[in-house]
Amino acid sequence: MRWRTELRNRRGMLRWANASSGRLSTLTTAYTFAALLAPFFVASPAIAQGVNADAWNAAISRFEQKMEAQVAADDVGGVSAAVASGSDVVWARAFGWADRDRRIPAGVGSIYRTGSISKTVTAVAMMRAVERGFIDLDQPLSEIFPATARFPGAMAGAPAPTVRQFASHTSGLVREPDWDIAASGPIGIWQERVVESIPLSRFQNAPGAEYSYSNIGYGTLGLAVARAVGRPFMEFVEEDVFKPLGMTSSTFVIGPELAPRLTVGYVNRGDGNPAPEQPTREHAGRGYKVPNGGVYSTVGDLARFMGALQGRASPAILSDESVAEMSRVHTPEDPDNGYGLGVMIRTTDGGARLIGHSGSVAGYNAYMLFEPESGLGVVLLRNYNQGQASLGAAGQELLVELLGALR
Template identity: 40%
Template sequence: MKIKCLLLIIATLFCQHSFGQLNSKASAVISLIGDQINSDLQKDNLHGSISVAIVKNDQVIWAGAFGYAKMEQNIPADTNNIYRIGSITKVFTAALLMQMVEEGKIKPDDPVENYLPEIKNLKDYNKYSKITFRQLASHTAGLKREPDLHGADVGPLDQWEQKVLACIPKTSYNSKPGELFLYSNIGFAMLGLAVSRAAGVPYMQMVQQRILDPLHMTDTYFALPEDKLPRLAEGMSNGNGEVNIDLPVRELKGRGYRVPNGGIYSTPRDLAKFALSLIGKPALLSTQSRKQMQEVPPGGEKYGLGLMLYKSADLDVIGHNGSVPGYTSEMAIDQSSGYAVILMRNYNIGSTNLTAIAHLLLKTLKQTD
């Protein structure tokens, strides 16, 4: 046990990188948080890892990785390890929607059926008002979280659109459109397909051309290339109390309909580039579009268009979290200070609350300025 702990400490020391703009107080804060993450990893006893990137203004100022990248091997995690980001993918989809709005191809309150007529196959569709893009992007369309279709989350990446269409007739309402907030994964998958239809360009191609390429996000993927597999932090699905490494491996080949709502792989440092774009550094979207993404629509609840919203006396946070079998993630951006924190973990249930740690880092780093 002593040797294992020593290895963990050594691994941590060699996987931290400061890139400037860190004063002594900020360094001390990060060190304390790092100690807490290390302690949590040892307590969880899964031989897993957490990777972190911290942003200030327009650059990554610190990155670090803690723990191990492989369950059965003593391979220390490093800042080049790749993780799944889960539902943070929804922010990418919402950004594409707003680009289409800026180009005049979509209006937020357009009926989705204009571009995705198959949505009319929803159960009881004719009983309610037509679902809009704004409602899908804000989880106020009234749709249940998941479709009632066996195997909806299974299937090759290149067949995700067909799986979405198969899910629609098996998707039910929980409330009237525009009445209540209800987080819906299938709703966001429909959104991604409808935006793609409006653009006349495949969804994954849109993400590549409109987001990844302009931001030089060279470590972000929907399909992980063979030569990148050694860098993948091995996912451990432990949601039911047992550790399953087979399910995350199976999902390398596809997640059924779950592409626009949870299909992306990335690293904290690469995802930080996207986080910066959400505060206009650089600006993928206009100031007006970014502001609109932060407006809670009727029936909504602390969620704009693809963005989770958190405000307190100390923070004004936008971002999202994510969880898929074997991986959890957090992207939190404090607009009042210019700090952002990205965290990725290669297991699901653990001692570290990623959202709480991110907000604590944002708050304490802000106080050091």
């Protein structure tokens, strides 16, 4: 098995000059606590062959102006944003408030819930288990987790859905269980909530027939991964994904050392007055939604994670084969646009192939997107999920413009 440890892109190594000193740096040094709370961290691209610095800076400036205007118009929460080359942050800035009522500004190290980006984390954990021989992507999930044989509504004569189908949202399962409290309850009972949700979910399509996004499918997949490796799910992810990548601000449970950087999530309850999400619901009551929506993180940590998804992290945690398998379309509708294993795949009108995921959970939005050929990616995190800013549109527009500066 060959492991990629070098950081590269199709125009060669991208290195960046520190804006204040002019020294070349890959910006991999740890942030100080003060830097984590700072509103911005920036390095400008060195004048190098293939990089149009004016176009690059203009794209960043347009994005900044857009975020400043939209966050000011909301006057509720904030946005933390980063641009990465491989695993390295090359530009980052925060806008607005981490805590509006206490007037604490958002920082580049502010911590947010990432919603369904957690599914990508679960898929990486799954591939780690595959590489070690604990799981075969094409085996029925029920061989690992027999309770899943109790999902009702299986199509007559259809084969049992496989691990691959659960990971690509082609298992045929509905989006959510038919159970009001499935997504409530303390994190300590999330596994019980998954098991209890199984007979209250159902198949709506034959396995493999079509793409059908399923939160309960990913909750089940995460518990199956834990059963396969013989370790608690959160422990396995922390030790086998977060720790080797240096994702020191990523977790499922916010402890006292990270609590000062946790942003307050805001929701609009329909009265025109956005308010903080109820803490018991937001940070304690998650029910079965741990593998599919439970990760807290920062833009810097997710930049490292994007590098791993491209095989550009050091140390590498995925083989080239696993990276390729995750990054190809597994849904049947369109070979160029669809869902891989834990990632969304889109081809732009200009022919750029973009890979990433979005996330939305009460009080928070998240978005990460990268182009694997160049290694460039963007991460946007927000603590208000009904604001004026469309993170997906803003993030894709920024990435496409930055890619244009490389050509």
